[in-house]
Amino acid sequence: MKELLDMFITFAKVGVMTFGGGYAMLPILQREVVENKGWAEEAELTDYYAIGQCTPGIIAVNVATFIGYKKRGVLGGIFATLGVIFPSLIIIMSLAGVISAFSDFAAVQHAFAGIRVCVAVLVFNAVVKLWKSAVVDKLTLAIFLAVFAGSTLTNIPVMLFILAAGVLGLAVRSVRKGGEK
Amino acid sequence: MLYLRLFFEFFKIGLFAVGGGLATLPFLEEMADKTGWFTRAQLVDMIAVGESTPGPIGVNMATYVGFTTAGVPGAVIATLGLATPCVIVILLIAAFLKNFRENPLVKSAFYGLRPASAGLIASAGLSVLLVALFKNSPALRVDLLSLVSWNWKAVVLMAVLLYLTRYCKKTKKWHPIAFIGISAAAGVLFQFGA
Structure with a gap:
């Protein structure tokens, strides 16, 4: 129970420090879950994001469920998820009265213009960390560049990139292994 | 109901x-x-x-x-x-x-998935960056080369943050939320929005 509570609190911390979509959660996860708690490795996070981006639902919830399940089974998955949604519930409900005015305040807009710069820098740093486990040879470099360019410049659904990359990985690996043997 | x-x-x-x-x-x-x-x-x-x-x-x-x-x-x-x-x-x-997880087929699939996942996250980061670094403009693409459309305060903040999070030994290990707090304060102080 103590561990489940720890999981809830840790993910609530992650939730409250996330400004933006699931990608904005990555640098916080790296610090809290990988470095501080040691609940997952860098490479695993990349895997969870890969799956989270092509399965239904909110990526942040998907990734929390994965890590929670890995540490403490089904209950762990549920507690981690409840943790990550808890701050949103509290914050949105307590701001509800003033909320539509809230985002019009000049100070809020200025603050978030600053935060966006920071989130972009933190995500950049997070990708640099992922790089070591994800981009290991010429082919993976090519996949990274192709997906980066493709998803920046076109409206092709994300799921197609993920599926194509997975199939490519399977195909290339099995051909290589066949050659070695 | x-x-x-x-x-x-x-x-x-x-x-x-x-x-x-x-x-x-x-x-x-x-x-x-x-x-x-x-x-x-x-x-x-x-x-x-x-x-x-x-x-x-x-x-x-x-x-x-x-x-x-x-x-x-x-x-x-x-x-x-x-x-x-x-x-x-x-x-x-x-x-x-x-x-x-240890199955060779699953491992091979992830070999291809990981760089794709990293590419998608990088792309999401880039779109946040573009919103952050340019002033609101309907013709964003056309204005990329024009100096007036850059939000220079944001560019400076980006450079400072890159230095603090990657190169400065003292601050590198700080928690990400510290940098978010600093950036929010800088945004309000130097009037970043609009």
């Missing part, structure tokens, strides 16, 4: 919206038209609020829509409705992965 319907409608979104928070948007638009719980104009406000409060955007939107529709219980029910299908689907996949 309203609660049940609220849960069910958000359950559907959680089950069919693939690709994260803003992927729920077309579904919410449809919900606005179909149920009359809120208008499309309100939805625009909800996005602004979801983006300018802590927490993942998708969760924030569900909470806000639920709250607008049916108060505190509505907020809780809508959010749980959204999260439930994700949790079920992921638990199934995670259970499968647990048994097959």
Whole structure:
């Protein structure tokens, strides 16, 4: 129970420090879950994001469920998820009265213009960390560049990139292994 | 009855919206038209609020829509409705992965998936960066080369943050939230918006 509570609190911390979509959660996860708690490795996070981006639902919830399940089974998955949604519930409900005015305040807009710069820098740093486990040879470099360019410049659904990359990985690996043997 | 319907409608979104928070948007638009719980104009406000409060955007939107529709219980029910299908689907996949993680086929698939995942995250980061570094302009693409359309304060902040998070030994190990706090303060102090 103590561990489940720890999981809830840790993910609530992650939730409250996330400004933006699931990608904005990555640098916080790296610090809290990988470095501080040691609940997952860098490479695993990349895997969870890969799956989270092509399965239904909110990526942040998907990734929390994965890590929670890995540490403490089904209950762990549920507690981690409840943790990550808890701050949103509290914050949105307590701001509800003033909320539509809230985002019009000049100070809020200025603050978030600053935060966006920071989130972009933190995500950049997070990708640099992922790089070591994800981009290991010429082919993976090519996949990274192709997906980066493709998803920046076109409206092709994300799921197609993920599926194509997975199939490519399977195909290339099995051909290589066949050659070695 | 309203609660049940609220849960069910958000359950559907959680089950069919693939690709994260803003992927729920077309579904919410449809919900606005179909149920009359809120208008499309309100939805625009909800996005602004979801983006300018802590927490993942998708969760924030569900909470806000639920709250607008049916108060505190509505907020809780809508959010749980959204999260439930994700949790079920992921638990199934995670259970499968647990048994097959060392399987050579699964390993090979992830060999290709990891760089794709990193590429997608980098692309999401870039789109945030573009919004942050340029002044609001309808013809963004055309203006990329014109110096006046850059938000120079944001460019300076970016350079400072890169230095603090990557090169400065003293601050490199600070918690990410410290940098977020500094950036929010800088934004207010130097009037970053608009």
